[in-house]
Amino acid sequence: MKQDEDSDLIDLLGKNTADQSHHATETMNLDHLTTSGIRVKSPNHHHNNNNNKKNTTYQHSAPMSCCDFVISYTIMLCQYYPKCCAGCTTTFVVVLGLLLSNLLFTRTPPVLDEHAVLQIHSKYDLTINQVDHWCLKGGNEHCRCEDPLQPTGRTEHASWVQAVKANQIMVKNATSAVDLVILGESVVEAMGGRWMGKSRSLKAIGALFQKTFQQKAVALGVAGDTAPNVLWRLLHGELAVRPKIWWISLGMNDLARMGCSEEIVVLGILRVVEEIMEQQPAAHIVINSVLPMVNVRGGAYPLVTDYEDALHSRQLLQEEAFLPDKMNRHLDSQRKKKVDATAEEIKDPKQLAKLRAQQAEQEEEQRAKTKKKRWRKNRREPVNAKLDARKYTLFHQIPLWTSIQVINQQLRRFTEEQPAQVHFFDATPLFVLEKNGKSRIRSDRITLKGYPRLAGFAAWEEAILAFAQPILDELKPPDNNKDNPEDDDDDDDDEDDLIPMEDDSV
Numbered sequence: 001m002k003q004d005e006d007s008d009l010i011d012l013l014g015k016n017t018a019d020q021s022h023h024a025t026e027t028m029n030l031d032h033l034t035t036s037g038i039r040v041k042s043p044n045h046h047h048n049n050n051n052n053k054k055n056t057t058y059q060h061s062a063p064m065s066c067c068d069f070v071i072s073y074t075i076m077l078c079q080y081y082p083k084c085c086a087g088c089t090t091t092f093v094v095v096l097g098l099l100l101s102n103l104l105f106t107r108t109p110p111v112l113d114e115h116a117v118l119q120i121h122s123k124y125d126l127t128i129n130q131v132d133h134w135c136l137k138g139g140n141e142h143c144r145c146e147d148p149l150q151p152t153g154r155t156e157h158a159s160w161v162q163a164v165k166a167n168q169i170m171v172k173n174a175t176s177a178v179d180l181v182i183l184g185e186s187v188v189e190a191m192g193g194r195w196m197g198k199s200r201s202l203k204a205i206g207a208l209f210q211k212t213f214q215q216k217a218v219a220l221g222v223a224g225d226t227a228p229n230v231l232w233r234l235l236h237g238e239l240a241v242r243p244k245i246w247w248i249s250l251g252m253n254d255l256a257r258m259g260c261s262e263e264i265v266v267l268g269i270l271r272v273v274e275e276i277m278e279q280q281p282a283a284h285i286v287i288n289s290v291l292p293m294v295n296v297r298g299g300a301y302p303l304v305t306d307y308e309d310a311l312h313s314r315q316l317l318q319e320e321a322f323l324p325d326k327m328n329r330h331l332d333s334q335r336k337k338k339v340d341a342t343a344e345e346i347k348d349p350k351q352l353a354k355l356r357a358q359q360a361e362q363e364e365e366q367r368a369k370t371k372k373k374r375w376r377k378n379r380r381e382p383v384n385a386k387l388d389a390r391k392y393t394l395f396h397q398i399p400l401w402t403s404i405q406v407i408n409q410q411l412r413r414f415t416e417e418q419p420a421q422v423h424f425f426d427a428t429p430l431f432v433l434e435k436n437g438k439s440r441i442r443s444d445r446i447t448l449k450g451y452p453r454l455a456g457f458a459a460w461e462e463a464i465l466a467f468a469q470p471i472l473d474e475l476k477p478p479d480n481n482k483d484n485p486e487d488d489d490d491d492d493d494d495e496d497d498l499i500p501m502e503d504d505s506v
Helices: 002-028 066-080 082-104 114-118 158-173 186-191 203-213 227-235 252-256 262-279 304-311 314-321 326-345 349-378 400-416 454-475 485-505
Strands: 037-040 056-059 180-184 217-221 245-249 284-288 422-425 432-435 438-441
Touching (some): 066 082, 158 217, 180 186, 180 227, 180 454, 186 217, 203 217, 227 262, 245 454, 262 400, 284 400, 284 454, 400 422
Parallel strands (some): 180 217, 180 245, 245 284, 284 422
Antiparallel strands (some): 037 056, 432 438
C-alpha cells in the first residue's frame, strides 16, 4: 500500500516537472517574436490545456506612413504648444484662401479683337455679337451695362432732364462763332462749371473755361452719362450745333460706374463717333483718351459729393482743417459767457485772470482735437498714388488702369485707320507721372476717381486749345481781300453807289 502511494506521488511529481520544463521551454523560446504574430495564452491555459481556441493572436502593425507621422507630430505639437499650433493653422488657412481666390477670381488680362475694331467704318459694322463679355469682372449679368449701340435716356430723373434742357438752350444760343464743342459726361459738364445743369460750387472752373476759349467753345456734358446717354442727347437736339471740331470725352462712367468691359466701352465711344461722322461729314472729330483712374465710382446716379475731392487740393484741405470752424466759434462764445458769469462772483483780479487762463487752455486743447479729427477726415487719398497694372482678385479693386490703357490703345488704332479728319488726343501725360518705368497719378491735377482739379482743367484746356488751333487754321477760308487791296476800294465804291439808288427808289 505504501509502495502504491509512493508510486502515485512519483508519477504526479514527474508529470508536473515535465509540464514545468515544457512551459519554461515555451516561455524562453523567442522565435515567435520574428514570426507573423505574437501568441498570448489564455488565462485558463493552465487549467484547461484543450482550450486552444481561446488563444488570441495580435499581428504586427505596418510601418508608420508619412501621413501618420505628420498627423502624430501635429497632435503632439498642439498638445505641447497650443499657441504655436493655432498660429500655424491660421497661416495655413489664410494662404490656402489666397491661393483659391487667385485661382478662382483672377480676371484674365483684357484683350480686344483688334481686327474687328480696325474694320469698323460705319455704325452698321458695329455688332454686339462680337463682344466676348459685357461686364468688367467677366460674364454678362453682374453689371449695369446698357446696349452701347442703342440710344438710352435717363428721363426718369428730373435733374437729368433739367441738365439736358440746359444743354439744349446752349445749343440754341450757340452762334456760328462756336468753333469747338466738347461732348461728354461728368468731367465735361464740370469743365463748363455745372453739375446736373446747375453751377453749384464749380464757378471757378467755369470761369476758367470761358477765359481759355473766349466764347468760341461749348461744353455739352451731363454728370453720370454713359455713351448710350450721350447718343440719346445727340439725337434729341445737341446735333443742331455745327462746330468745326467735335471733341469727345467718354468712357469713364461706362467703365468705372457701370462696370462695363473694355469692348463695350470702345463700341459705345465709336457709336457716338460714327453718328457725328454721318450727320456732319465735314466736321473734324477728336477722341480724347480716357482719363486715368484708380478707384471705382460708386452708385448708378452721380452725386455732387463725387466731385468734392476735386474742388480742393490736398494742401488746401490741410490748411482749412486748422482754421476755426463753427464749432470752435461756438466754444469761444460759450467760454466767454462762463467767464463773464464767473467774473461777477470773483472780485480778485489775480484769481479771475488765472481762471480765464485755465479755461482758455482747455478750449485750446478742444480746438486741437477738432483740428486733428477734421484733418483725418479730409485726408481722403494718397499723394501721387501708383497706377498698378495688376490682376483682379477678390481682395482688391478692379485694376482700372489696365483697362484704360487697353481702351486708349484701341481708340488710337481706330483713328489711324479713319480719314484724316478723325484724330486721337492722349491726355495721359497731363495727369500721370512716369518715373523708372512706373506710373503715378498726379494728385495735384486729378483725383483717384478721375475728376480733374482746377490745375488739371487748366493744363487740359490749354492742351486742347493747342491741339485744335492748327486744325482751325486749316479750316479758315483764305482772306483774298488782303491780297487785292484795289478790289476793296472798288467794293467800297460799289456800296457808295448803291446807297443813293436805294434813296431814289424810296
